[in-house]
Amino acid sequence: MKSTRILAWLAIAIGAIYFIVPLIGTFEFSLRMRRGEYTFDAYQSVFSDIQFRTTFGFSMLMALFTIIFGMLLVVPTAYWVRLRLPRMRPVIEFITLLPLVIPAIVIVFGYLRLYNSSSFLPLTNSTSGTNMLLVFSYMTLSLPYMYRAVDTAMRMIDVGTLTEAAESLGAKWPTILFRCIFPNVMSGVLSGAFITFAIVMGEFTMASLLNRPAFGPYLQLVGANKAYEPSALAIIAFAITWLSMGLLQLVSRFQKTAPVKA
Amino acid sequence: AAEPSAELVEAAKKEGKLTTIALPHSWCGYGDIIAGFKAKYPEITVNELNPDAGSGDEIEAIKANKGNTGDQAPDVIDVGLSFGPSSKAEGLIQPYKVETWDSIPDSAKDADGHWYGDYYGVLSFVVNTDIVKEVPKDWADLTKADYANAVALAGDPRTSNQAVQAAYAAGLAKGETDAAKAGEAGLAHFAEINKAGNFVPVIGKSASLAQGSTPIVIAWDYNGLAWRDTLAGNPPLEVVVPETGVVAGVYVQAISAFAPHPNAAKLWMEYLYSDEGQLGYLKGYCHPIRFNDLVKNGKVPQEMLDKLPPAAAYEKAVFPTLEEQEAGKAAITTKWDSVVGANVQ
């Protein structure tokens, strides 16, 4: 028992070193903007850049939409597949793997051809349409993680019996889905949301080719043209993302439910 | 110089928007040029697509946006020389001749006006003098033991024009005159740099210069100078044009065949090729294509010239023809992996 715990601490320690040292390396460099001394100049420069705030805000908003719509798509699907169409699982799993290997640029070129201003669904005609397309693209990119996270959480509850219990009490499917299933796969929804959030905050190709003012392209631009700010930005983005996730988790904990395992 | 016609200005204003692509603000003074255009035509908004795109991206953006009049479709492009003729062949660009057409050297324009050069620069060594005390003067110096782990290109020779030209230049420095042979010789030279342990296969830019992982970056002189200004002495950079093998790279401007705002695009061209636009390039350390014409007419202020590397450096500059570029490129891209062998396992 004792030796298990020592081994576990060891694993965590090694993991921590592996994960933290590169971040320290980045941080150290970000402090070197002024010659010969450590300063937070790079951070000041980042924070005073209006573009940083607007793009970060824009991407946060997009992430929020992506998480909401993604969950609305994925949770009912995973639920239905478990309940009624278990034989479709391998097919769905394969589909959700595709976004990992199909280059984002290929997908976005496809969008431009399919949904341009002269197509049957002219999404790029308006800003809001383009934003929608962007959200759809993010949903696509996050499918592999989202689906697995939710499906795993669903394995933990008896979906079939809960459904029947709710049905026998007179509930219709929206109630069943949103009041009885969703809250009980929160752990999966949450970890799917974490990953989605991180994906959206960093994504470059989609936003850039759809010409939306997102954080990914901004990061890229700063990375290509500045020396110290990119490191500061990386640290800031990392910290904010982690913080947001922490908040998300805290919020979900205040929600009075069984403890979520995440 | 001549002003654009009133009808064109009127038509462009009616379109109200111009979509550009791949124009980093720190590249060739584009930041100020765009600002100047906006100031002059406040009725036209400038929509800037991916400033960090490469020439290939620009071409693909045109193709992908056929039929799209949304904000994603570029009106004008600024691409490496070789992309001019190829896009014309593919029907991706449309002809237009600016008012100053005649003052553009014939060697740098398509006779029909589909594309024409806008600016050029020469390849240079951008050096972090904190780390490198003895600044290299020529291509041959790069194999010296002093420059262990120091030399980087500003791109992957398989994807970046800037990097291919670097190899080609190194070949010219060896005294080769035949383009294909120059390519091979350049490749051989980079193989030597690599064997000496000097080559760092990271893409060099201002951050890696500052951080020290690429103390010497081979890049267009105007980029080097812009980086020097941004870093402002932390660390200090020096931009050196090599003594031999000075290769000039010409970029060309063109209007998309599917431009949603063709008149705004034409107006943009007029602005770029006006004296004001051309001097904007020069402020960004680029040689505008009408440089000789401007100098001849005394339009270039002396303090602008003083900020450039010595004029002597440019006198030696070689402008590879398209055919020469093709020949050099073929040799370099196909054999880069095997000869330079940076595929460390």
Next chain:
Amino acid sequence: MSFLSLSHIQKSFGPVQVVSDFNMEIEKGEFVSFLGPSGCGKTTVLRMIAGFETPSGGTITVAGKNQAGLKPNQRNIGMVFQAYALFPNMNVTDNVAFGLKVAGRPKEEIDARVKEMLGLIKLEHLADRFPYQMSGGQQQRVALARALAPKPQVLLLDEPLSALDAKIRVSLREEIRMIQQQLGITTVFVTHDQEEALSISDRIVVMNAGCADQIGAPAEIYNRPATRFVASFVGTLNLIEAKVVDPAANRIAIGDQGITLREPLGAVKAGDTVSLALRPEAGSIAEGAKGDTALTGEVVSSNFLGSVIRTRMRVGPSVISFDMFNNPGLVPPTAGETVTLRFVASDLLVIRD
């Protein structure tokens, strides 16, 4: 016409017929148990009543209304599951209120009803607990309250107690029965525990391989089993091999002990083998007893079961168990001893099938 009526119900899963021609009439307020071995189709019938499965044939009516085509959420039927199936994300109050909320009842009504229900199951003090914070027995009581809250016409319980400890099982079944009588709600209770079924039902349906073998009051089922299956499934039963000696005189022999039965033997001939049934509690030791209501044999073992001592005795080819109430002064027969068992003539049944 009865309140809940199942007529000619059939159900097949693919080629397999799981329920075949099931008929049953249940009166309003009645408590009916389905009793039968695992896999006999109890759950399937229940799920057809609830609307989770569609019958392959036959009609289900509730209060005269044909249920065909009605979805589970349109049937106004309460259900309690074996594994509780409480909503893990809701506390006790919210679980109980769920059915009322989805029906859009006003808040005051919901509050009052939930309070009433929690009073009924005596868990007012746990109103804010979440399922994972309660014992199995408490969870099952909440599940009961949840099912009852919307005042369903019919209450269905599918082995609600089988996940619980023996001790809690007994007290909860009594509680369920009490609440059911208090509310007068028509109830179908599925179990495979015969003592459970016997102790709380108005009537019992003994199921076997998709059919109702017998329907009747507990004592009827226990004392006059209609088939050999019912006899052996409900309670412990001694099956005794006997040889027919004289069919006309109802005379048989168990080993070498001749007995004249009360019941007619029916169409058998001398030399045939017949099976007789005798409950372990039907006999008692009586030295010297003789004749048609006594059997003598050698004790095989004597087993202490708490309130009862069960003795096994060999008579001819069969081993017969019989029970005696334990008392401290009692010396149970020991193995090898010869004892005589006396019983009432009518307790010895002839099993026909």
Next chain:
Amino acid sequence: MSFLSLSHIQKSFGPVQVVSDFNMEIEKGEFVSFLGPSGCGKTTVLRMIAGFETPSGGTITVAGKNQAGLKPNQRNIGMVFQAYALFPNMNVTDNVAFGLKVAGRPKEEIDARVKEMLGLIKLEHLADRFPYQMSGGQQQRVALARALAPKPQVLLLDEPLSALDAKIRVSLREEIRMIQQQLGITTVFVTHDQEEALSISDRIVVMNAGCADQIGAPAEIYNRPATRFVASFVGTLNLIEAKVVDPAANRIAIGDQGITLREPLGAVKAGDTVSLALRPEAGSIAEGAKGDTALTGEVVSSNFLGSVIRTRMRVGPSVISFDMFNNPGLVPPTAGETVTLRFVASDLLVIRD
């Protein structure tokens, strides 16, 4: 010295003392049950014997060997878990063979032993099944075979039957007992089902809050419970309130019915209240019975439990249950009727503690 000995065993989890000064000597081949309510420490003691928990104090020896410091896999003990804990990735054969395989026995020996074990539990025909393909009872038999295969010195069973159906529970417990006797293996069996403990044990340890309240043979525990806790936990027990009338004469009154007890009342004075205990099976209806071995009262309810009919009767302030064997001719007393219960004087015990 005994085979398995627990002396002065203690166990605390943090500040909470869960087992305090537990002592027990178990002979070779004996079958001992730990019986007690949930949370009393049964599992904890068992896990200390197995080596999963380290005692906070005291000594455990097996065959004279102190077990301190031995890991579970060095103890040669077999264990059967409540939730079977079969390895889901192995079929029956592989599960049973596991202990032999990790011990590196030769293949032929393993094959032979597995075959023998499957014969013992009568599941030869399911040798290739995976756990999910078997019923609970079958799984538990495999778990038993798995535990027995490596011929452990001691067999530990932690509520092995509580997840099973009533019917299977009874047959499986008899099977376990038979196999245990056949192999002569020293066995500790944890349960909270008193009938289970009474029916299969050589001796029973009744545990209460971390201590052994009483250790003894089943009949001894049932008939002469050492404490009020043992009396009420083992079997059903009527607790009757009585008033002391004349302590010197052992005279008490239940309601208005005076009785002279056999047992001395001890240090009480007239007017005190005392508790008397009477088992439901100890009495029988006898109209007209009177005196010190009879009680008269009004019937509250009569409940059919199968072999037994349990009647509840009000006598003074208490309600007394008593059992009668069911038989078809019997007309159980109905509520409101007045009946008289006769019992043996020695069955009425005075509860002291």
Next chain:
Amino acid sequence: MSHSALIDRRTVIDWLGIAPFMIFALLFLILPTLYLVTGAFLTPEGDFTFKNIGDLFSPNILSAYWISIKVSLASSLGGAIIGFFLAWAIVMGGLPRSIRSGLLTFSGVASNFAGVPLAFAFIATLGRTGLVTVLLRDMIGFNLYSTGFNLLSFFGLTITYMFFQIPLMVLILTPALDGMKREWREASEILGASTWQYWRMIALPILWPSLLGTTLLLFANAFGAIATAYALTGSSLNIVPILLYAQIRGDVLHNPNLGYALALGMIVITGLSNVLYIWLRSRAERWQK
């Protein structure tokens, strides 16, 4: 209502349930990608050809696939193994609860920390002038690079990829480990099994399907990763995504149709590995419902 009509209606409803997902996938994943599939069989002029597919079998491209597969395998196996240990530590290691939730949220962030910032972080740490390299050199006189270590290499790319592979593994595997029952371990122990035997004979076989599935996800994740590879190794490592982008986006090579053929090759390889996974899983899950 006839018997078969009932069945049919139910089947229709069953399929309707996943219709939104299928339509979404069709519109925003499959259809856009079809252009890629057809593009792989077209010349730049738009004529049908097998040349692009044929070109995939040139030594240069084959070696790119091979290196890609190797890097992906190495980083997915490395990520899987280390991620497994970390997940094990937080689930079964008896560590405080806060470590668990801390690592899990960190993993959420780190599993998508990629591209330029990640590459830069490693260069700033283990590059020739990186923090650790310099510290090792100055403090204990150890020259990391004289050992043959090179960050801009197969090995370097692998450890950099692991920065997002490990957290991904942790995130996905933790629930699977949560499902392991304590009794299985105790049953094996009391039957005489060592810890090693428990893991080899019971725990790993039970976890096998989850491990396999997650490793496949990691493989695909690495196989498609471009930004990090490009930012880290620039021109030095000839892997498929870089080559693909060079063909589609590059200033120099620029043959989008060959690029599409390269992407098609990646999809085929992923598809094959998925088939392999499904087959392995069905073997590993014989003991499941």
